[in-house]
Amino acid sequence: MTTKTIRCTINGVPVEKTVDVRASLADMLREGCALTSVKIGCQVGECGACNVLIDGECFNSCIYLAVWADGKNIVTVEGLKSKEGLLHPIQQAFVEEAAVQCGFCTPGIIMTALSLLNSGKKYTREELRYEISGHLCRCTGYENILNALEKAINSQHNEK
Amino acid sequence: MFDFEALYEAQSVPHAIELLRQHPKARIIAGGSDLLIKIRNGEECGLELVSIYTLNELRGVSIMEDGTLRILPLTSFSHIIKSPVIQEHFSVLAQALSQAGGPQIRNIATIGGNICNGVTSADSASTLLAWDARLEITGPSGVRRLHIGDFYLGAGKVDLRPAEILTAILISRESYSGYFGRYIKYAMREAMDIATVGCSVNVKLSEDKKTISDVRVAFGVTGPVPRRAPAAEAAARGMPASMETVEEFAAAVREDITPRTSWRATREFRTHIAEEIAKRALIESIKLAGGELA
Numbered sequence: 001m002t003t004k005t006i007r008c009t010i011n012g013v014p015v016e017k018t019v020d021v022r023a024s025l026a027d028m029l030r031e032g033c034a035l036t037s038v039k040i041g042c043q044v045g046e047c048g049a050c051n052v053l054i055d056g057e058c059f060n061s062c063i064y065l066a067v068w069a070d071g072k073n074i075v076t077v078e079g080l081k082s083k084e085g086l087l088h089p090i091q092q093a094f095v096e097e098a099a100v101q102c103g104f105c106t107p108g109i110i111m112t113a114l115s116l117l118n119s120g121k122k123y124t125r126e127e128l129r130y131e132i133s134g135h136l137c138r139c140t141g142y143e144n145i146l147n148a149l150e151k152a153i154n155s156q157h158n159e160k
Numbered sequence: 161m162f163d164f165e166a167l168y169e170a171q172s173v174p175h176a177i178e179l180l181r182q183h184p185k186a187r188i189i190a191g192g193s194d195l196l197i198k199i200r201n202g203e204e205c206g207l208e209l210v211s212i213y214t215l216n217e218l219r220g221v222s223i224m225e226d227g228t229l230r231i232l233p234l235t236s237f238s239h240i241i242k243s244p245v246i247q248e249h250f251s252v253l254a255q256a257l258s259q260a261g262g263p264q265i266r267n268i269a270t271i272g273g274n275i276c277n278g279v280t281s282a283d284s285a286s287t288l289l290a291w292d293a294r295l296e297i298t299g300p301s302g303v304r305r306l307h308i309g310d311f312y313l314g315a316g317k318v319d320l321r322p323a324e325i326l327t328a329i330l331i332s333r334e335s336y337s338g339y340f341g342r343y344i345k346y347a348m349r350e351a352m353d354i355a356t357v358g359c360s361v362n363v364k365l366s367e368d369k370k371t372i373s374d375v376r377v378a379f380g381v382t383g384p385v386p387r388r389a390p391a392a393e394a395a396a397r398g399m400p401a402s403m404e405t406v407e408e409f410a411a412a413v414r415e416d417i418t419p420r421t422s423w424r425a426t427r428e429f430r431t432h433i434a435e436e437i438a439k440r441a442l443i444e445s446i447k448l449a450g451g452e453l454a
Contacts, residue, residue, distance in 0.1 A: 021166075045197060058264045063268065
């Protein structure tokens, strides 16, 4: 077994990890870092449950080699908690709009929502559908998820 | 954990070539959005991999002094879509790539990987072929360039010789200046799907916008590799920009294509769709070029 030591920033904290070169980033985050918001769904990059931010862009961590994370800045849902322990406005919107049923797809969609929020743009409902097309939710039919996204992303801009 | 035998990480292009020489059986991995899935599914196992993914020297889009567009192969689909150079001079490529996979796939998938896989359904391939892209390939004996049409040798087979890697995709000024084009992908779903048929058309109109000075069209999934449609091009080149020409162009498509029946679609269905989307893409291209269809 070949291993490699990588350095990266995870949820704002610089870390050094020794990983099996065959590991996916999802393997490393879940098993090496106990960040279990990163869900393993399809393992082939189709469902989006393992989606995380790498240098501000969304990636399915199940098809991203852990060794490629060397030098990168990674954010998972665990990194959204405020110092006071409050939910992030995106998470709060998911609660208010009942956009969660089983919850398995939720962390991945939250990370996509964060990248949309960070883009500084406003999105129509159709555009939001396009932007979450890399996520599968088998419970909700997406309506409440879209309601939550509209609320979180577009209202954030109104406040500014 | 992926089932592969070894991973060699290239630090530079020369290093990648050296690693490929040292490990002649090794496969190149770029973004891995095809290869890692094949490994996961057990279609490929025990591979040695040379990773070029972290080579930032192979990322970016620029215009060279002579006006040639230079797209580096590890540029992700989403970075190509967002590139101001692509938006200005080659927006049909952005339009084609924005129909591939979903957002996360477009962030990891590289345009070089999309071509080097040799897959007929690749969303970038028909557009690059229809714009006469040339490929720059670097290997142990230096750099060579060839037309993308000559790169495709057969289904899944491309003209990459031992220890060679794709290092740039080039579109000359003559190939893009004054051309307007459209890519139409026919698939069962609007996202996360593979084309049943894909068609990329572009035109250059005469100054008075009444004649089609040049037209180029390429298809994906109408044969084992992405292919141009010479009979259709001949039927419309030099002809008036009219609905009559469009109909003749679409009818000629049949002579150029050899689709097959698979679980996705039958040969007959693909033939029908190919004609129809070629027609629509030509109409849209003519309109984009400022023409009016009589």
